[in-house]
Amino acid sequence: MSEIRRRDPRREWIARNRLHPEHAAALAEQEGGAISEWLGPNGVIRKNPRAIGFIGPNGVKRIDRSGAQQGNQATGAARQAAQDSRRDVIIEDPAFLVTVVPDMPGGRLSGHDKDLLGLARQLADADADRPGAVLAVVFGEHKEDAFGEAGIDRLLHVNGDAYAGFAPEARLAALCAVERELAPRHWLLPDSPLGGADLGRRLALRLSEGSGERAATGVWQIEADGAAPLGWRCTARGAAGSLDIQRPLPRVTLALAECAEPVDETRHGAERLALSIEPPATLSRIEDLGQVAVDPAGVALAEAEFIMSAGNGVKNWEGFHHAAKVLGATEGASRVAVDDGFMARDRQVGATGTWVTARVYLAVGISGAIQHLQGIQSCDKVVAINLDPGCDMIKRADLAVIGDSTEILAALVAMVEQQRGGQSDAA
Numbered sequence: 001m002s003e004i005r006r007r008d009p010r011r012e013w014i015a016r017n018r019l020h021p022e023h024a025a026a027l028a029e030q031e032g033g034a035i036s037e038w039l040g041p042n043g044v045i046r047k048n049p050r051a052i053g054f055i056g057p058n059g060v061k062r063i064d065r066s067g068a069q070q071g072n073q074a075t076g077a078a079r080q081a082a083q084d085s086r087r088d089v090i091i092e093d094p095a096f097l098v099t100v101v102p103d104m105p106g107g108r109l110s111g112h113d114k115d116l117l118g119l120a121r122q123l124a125d126a127d128a129d130r131p132g133a134v135l136a137v138v139f140g141e142h143k144e145d146a147f148g149e150a151g152i153d154r155l156l157h158v159n160g161d162a163y164a165g166f167a168p169e170a171r172l173a174a175l176c177a178v179e180r181e182l183a184p185r186h187w188l189l190p191d192s193p194l195g196g197a198d199l200g201r202r203l204a205l206r207l208s209e210g211s212g213e214r215a216a217t218g219v220w221q222i223e224a225d226g227a228a229p230l231g232w233r234c235t236a237r238g239a240a241g242s243l244d245i246q247r248p249l250p251r252v253t254l255a256l257a258e259c260a261e262p263v264d265e266t267r268h269g270a271e272r273l274a275l276s277i278e279p280p281a282t283l284s285r286i287e288d289l290g291q292v293a294v295d296p297a298g299v300a301l302a303e304a305e306f307i308m309s310a311g312n313g314v315k316n317w318e319g320f321h322h323a324a325k326v327l328g329a330t331e332g333a334s335r336v337a338v339d340d341g342f343m344a345r346d347r348q349v350g351a352t353g354t355w356v357t358a359r360v361y362l363a364v365g366i367s368g369a370i371q372h373l374q375g376i377q378s379c380d381k382v383v384a385i386n387l388d389p390g391c392d393m394i395k396r397a398d399l400a401v402i403g404d405s406t407e408i409l410a411a412l413v414a415m416v417e418q419q420r421g422g423q424s425d426a427a
Helices: 008-014 023-030 078-086 111-125 168-182 196-207 316-329 335-339 370-375 392-396 405-426
Strands: 037-039 045-047 088-089 097-100 133-139 153-157 185-188 216-224 232-238 243-248 252-255 265-269 272-275 306-310 330-333 360-364 381-386 397-402
Touching: 008 023, 045 243, 078 360, 088 111, 097 168, 097 252, 111 133, 111 185, 111 216, 111 252, 133 168, 153 168, 185 196, 306 316, 316 330, 316 405, 330 335, 370 392, 381 392, 381 405
Parallel strands: 088 265, 097 133, 097 185, 133 153, 153 272, 185 252, 216 252, 306 330, 306 360, 360 381, 381 397
Antiparallel strands: 037 045, 216 232, 232 243
């Protein structure tokens, strides 16, 4: 009998997908019988400290308290090494196109967008003999420079004042032009309140004229099915998330976050496309009046995108509150600051407080207890201000500033106010 170990891509995918009913069993097989992570009965992610870890450069197993090493999210040199080891993939003549329309909040690909691109790669790479290409349609100005690392083969950037802000009708007209010229086999959009859910339903209604095919919404899993029209079946959330519905995969799919693993092993070409898309005529039915100002203090921690948290190292609380107001950040705190009475209990961040998913998390004077690091492991960028260069929060941070928090916050506030004052003078 051959001793060659055969890979089972499906079992590997199930082990990465926490929503799959066989996730625990597949994960136990991968870990040699020890489950490293599972979802508890109260919705809190539980971890086995004996199973979590990674092998260091000297062959010693290391325990990663922050969770940054899990799921190929290593920081610093390890992240750069992972980027350099990616395999370049160029698809010259694709058999078909899988078109993705990401939300890109703030001009960058979100975690939901990257999950969606991972789902698109499953559809495009299913047939190794006749691979497809993933086309991303991006609207407006953006700051993203890693489209290829996210799994994009073709990039169509639709820019102009007509597509800025909330402009679903103008964007729908552009997507219809893409449909006429390129005729993609699949359309994938995020089922999110940031615009993807609304735009996806509009597109599905427009493309279904004559065919009557309904879009699939709330999709969290797809699997191959030769009997289906497109060769795939999807599983979607229904009945307020209490029921799973299976159906053949339609052309237009609106997927949830964690529908697939993001691309992390390949680097694609992200070749620019140029189509003859004419800006639509002025549409008077919808007028974008801009964003409504929201008081950051009234935003719940679980929903905040920019959080500024204080710990035991903060001595000037008046300056901290002033800095949070000037920066427009939602205030948070470590357990020590809450127990000492400086912050309210609902402002506590961590495993014993609130698990946060902010895009930017600014930790001021927080050493980084394991419970706090668990609560911020889903944040995109972590910035730490601390006097101790060896504390766990500094190790976890993407950007660290070593120094007195009072002086650093004062300098940051002065810089922001100076910049805003210069803009006002220029206006």
